[in-house]
Amino acid sequence: MKPAPTAVALAEAAGRLAGAYVHIPFCARLCPYCDFAVVPDRLDVADRYIAAVAAEVGMEPVWRPLDTVFFGGGTPSQVSVGSLSSIVDALAGRFGLADGVEVTVEANPEDVDLSYAHRLKVAGITRVSLGAQSFDPVVLASLGRRHDRTDIIRAVEAIRAAGIGSVSLDLIFGDPTETDSSWASTLHEAVTVGADHVSTYALTVEPGTELSRLVRAGGSGPDDDVQAARWETADRTLSAAGYVRYEVSNAARPGHESRHNLSTWAQGEYLAFGMGAHGHRSGVRRRNLRRLDAYLEAVELGRRPEAASDSVGGWDAELERLMLGLRRTVGVIKGVGGAALMASADGIRLATAEIVDEVDDRLVVRDPLRTDSVIRAVLALPARS
Ligand SMILES: C[S@@+](CC[C@H](N)C(=O)[O-])C[C@H]1O[C@@H](n2cnc3c(N)ncnc32)[C@H](O)[C@@H]1O
Numbered sequence: 205m206k207p208a209p210t211a212v213a214l215a216e217a218a219g220r221l222a223g224a225y226v227h228i229p230f231c232a233r234l235c236p237y238c239d240f241a242v243v244p245d246r247l248d249v250a251d252r253y254i255a256a257v258a259a260e261v262g263m264e265p266v267w268r269p270l271d272t273v274f275f276g277g278g279t280p281s282q283v284s285v286g287s288l289s290s291i292v293d294a295l296a297g298r299f300g301l302a303d304g305v306e307v308t309v310e311a312n313p314e315d316v317d318l319s320y321a322h323r324l325k326v327a328g329i330t331r332v333s334l335g336a337q338s339f340d341p342v343v344l345a346s347l348g349r350r351h352d353r354t355d356i357i358r359a360v361e362a363i364r365a366a367g368i369g370s371v372s373l374d375l376i377f378g379d380p381t382e383t384d385s386s387w388a389s390t391l392h393e394a395v396t397v398g399a400d401h402v403s404t405y406a407l408t409v410e411p412g413t414e415l416s417r418l419v420r421a422g423g424s425g426p427d428d429d430v431q432a433a434r435w436e437t438a439d440r441t442l443s444a445a446g447y448v449r450y451e452v453s454n455a456a457r458p459g460h461e462s463r464h465n466l467s468t469w470a471q472g473e474y475l476a477f478g479m480g481a482h483g484h485r486s487g488v489r490r491r492n493l494r495r496l497d498a499y500l501e502a503v504e505l506g507r508r509p510e511a512a513s514d515s516v517g518g519w520d521a522e523l524e525r526l527m528l529g530l531r532r533t534v535g536v537i538k539g540v541g542g543a544a545l546m547a548s549a550d551g552i553r554l555a556t557a558e559i560v561d562e563v564d565d566r567l568v569v570r571d572p573l574r575t576d577s578v579i580r581a582v583l584a585l586p587a588r589s
Pocket residue numbers: 237238239240276277278279280310311312334335336337374375376405406407408409410
């Protein structure tokens with residue numbers, strides 16, 4: 205089947221958006237599966253951190269007005285709305301905000317009540333992404349979460365009542381305590397509560413986490429076949445409820461796609477602020493220092509808190525364009541990299557197995573559960589100058 209022209213246009217136009225990612229690393233406590241750049245129980249330095257992020261905004265060369273701003277974490281809802289608002293002001297002052305800017309905040313359900321949601325609305329937040337993970341108390345306990353299903357429902361209702369236009373739920377599937385029916389009922393609850401956007405992530409055992417130590421010590425971890433079946437349940441349920449899956453793990457009611465995410469998969473440019481944040485501007489990918497003390501020290505000494513930066517051009521940029529774009533339901537323009545893939549032994553094998561397909565000038569992954577094998581084939585292409 206051909207990707208819908210409107211979906212193709214939306215996905216490709218996102219590559220021209222100007223974005224900013226702001227990392228807020230604070231968490232009430234560390235979840236056993238998480239390996240993001242987080243600092244549990246350090247809100248004592250929150251004001252200092254926010255001042256450092258605002259100062260870092262001032263160190264970035266001026267740019268065009270921003271189309272998307274994304275506060276990710278960690279847990280942005282651990283800091284005050286005034287803090288988030290001061291960063292939005294700093295970004296607006298330095299770069300400007302485009303008409304209709306999307307401003308997303310990741311929040312944990314237990315942090316969001318009506319007064320908090322109203323303050324987010326006043327601060328110009330247009331989208332809240334809630335870390336719901338599950339509606340099942342057994343799974344939530346196993347994931348080490350601090351909220352229950354009523355917190356999720358209350359948070360979604362508060363966001364709606366405050367007039368914030370888009371609410372997304374993050375869900376995790378494949379925890380060993382989850383059953384087919386508990387996952388089905390989590391999906392059902394996500395739809396019933398009226399989420400505009402749902403992200404469904406397979407629980408991943410990340411090295412160095414408490415979960416990985418548990419699994420190494422003989423505890424049970426996620427099972428690949430079970431996770432594949434759960435992904436299919438999510439795909440079927442969300443599609444039957446009117447959501448359109450636009451990437452392997454993301455589905456939205458039409459008009460509620462995350463522009464920040466779409467821009468990333470379209471190889472778009474976005475600035476990065478805060479500890480451990482990654483950015484992409486003018487052909488350079490850069491990442492910030494990942495340790496809180498090192499980050500604060502660098503900014504307070506007037507230095508950019510950069511850990512590394514790489515120019516990505518030529519063939520590497522072409523491979524990156526394919527790897528990112530192939531995650532989308534609309535796939536990616538074939539280009540020279542796609543042509544090389546389809547002429548390779550791996551590409552021929554993947555096409556014969558109907559995992560990847562050529563549709564006009566595009567490459568589309570037909571079996572999203574095999575996206576990783578297509579990306580491995582891209583990575584295995586011989587280098588070109
Ligand atoms: C880094 S968190 C930040 C948002 C918020 N603090 C939270 O926990 O919901 C973003 C999302 O990543 C997902 N995530 C984090 N670690 C994961 C893992 N090991 N496996 C699968 N999903 C994970 C969760 O769904 C989470 O909502």
